[in-house]
Amino acid sequence: MRKTIVAGNWKMNGTSESIRTLLADLIAGVPAVEGLVTLVCPPAVYLSQVKAQLGEAPVEVGAQNVSAHPLGAFTGEWSLAMLQDLGCDYVILGHSERRSLNGETDAEVAEKVAATLAAGLVPILCVGETLAQREAGETLSQVAAQIDAVLQRVGTEGFASVVIAYEPVWAIGTGLTATPEQAQEVHAAIRAQLAGSDAAIADKLSILYGGSMNAGNAAELLAQQDIDGGLIGGASLKADEFLTICAAAAESRK
Numbered sequence: 400m401r402k403t404i405v406a407g408n409w410k411m412n413g414t415s416e417s418i419r420t421l422l423a424d425l426i427a428g429v430p431a432v433e434g435l436v437t438l439v440c441p442p443a444v445y446l447s448q449v450k451a452q453l454g455e456a457p458v459e460v461g462a463q464n465v466s467a468h469p470l471g472a473f474t475g476e477w478s479l480a481m482l483q484d485l486g487c488d489y490v491i492l493g494h495s496e497r498r499s500l501n502g503e504t505d506a507e508v509a510e511k512v513a514a515t516l517a518a519g520l521v522p523i524l525c526v527g528e529t530l531a532q533r534e535a536g537e538t539l540s541q542v543a544a545q546i547d548a549v550l551q552r553v554g555t556e557g558f559a560s561v562v563i564a565y566e567p568v569w570a571i572g573t574g575l576t577a578t579p580e581q582a583q584e585v586h587a588a589i590r591a592q593l594a595g596s597d598a599a600i601a602d603k604l605s606i607l608y609g610g611s612m613n614a615g616n617a618a619e620l621l622a623q624q625d626i627d628g629g630l631i632g633g634a635s636l637k638a639d640e641f642l643t644i645c646a647a648a649a650e651s652r653k
């Protein structure tokens with residue numbers, strides 16, 4: 400059975416004080432369930448603090464971005480070696496906010512995925528369509544193209560160690576959620592795209608849904624056959640909401 404992953408993308412939120420409180424609540428309530436990975440992705444400046452506070456708690460740590468370069472004159476960036484140094488095992492890549500606000504291209508995202516795999520960290524590759532693309536009937540072709548750019552770079556074998564997050568851009572931070580049927584359709588198409596070249600890798604691939612997932616809608620989304628967890632923004636900043644989603648994820652594995 401593939402892994403279920405509940406990941407909190409804290410984006411650019413929190414202070415050392417608020418993070419201490421949030422984490423203490425998460426540590427107290429997180430379910431330890433075989434096959435369920437719980438993950439928090441704080442702003443990079445707080446990675447050390449988070450790692451230290453978590454200790455042996457069953458919560459993994461991820462970054463929200465990384466440079467594809469190993470080191471050097473890249474002001475404002477950080478490297479995979481630095482993330483490894485901090486004990487960080489996951490990296491969110493190609494988030495729609497980075498694609499739209501920082502101009503990250505499919506080719507740059509593919510380079511970052513390749514560098515992340517080479518370093519032995521797990522990339523969480525974000526894909527998704529805009530509202531205009533959905534309305535134009537281009538959802539599946541858009542998502543397939545974003546994945547294809549990475550496939551061309553790392554091959555299907557690379558996806559043995561990749562996690563995909565399907566995040567419809569129109570659902571992010573808007574309170575609009577894809578219906579379970581809409582999300583399932585895209586998740587199944589992603590799995591079919593990879594199954595075309597390697598059925599075993601496709602079957603093992605964890606595909607997360609992201610976009611206004613919350614305590615109220617998580618169970619229904621996670622019950623879908625090809626939805627293997629969530630990448631959660633706003634609701635990951637509230638311990639009770641996030642823990643309810645974790646509990647729904649644990650339930651979905653039964």
Ligand code: 13P
Nearest residue numbers: 408571572610611632633
């Ligand atoms: P929201 O859950 O706030 O919609 O954000 C989703 C997201 O972008 C996670 O990466």
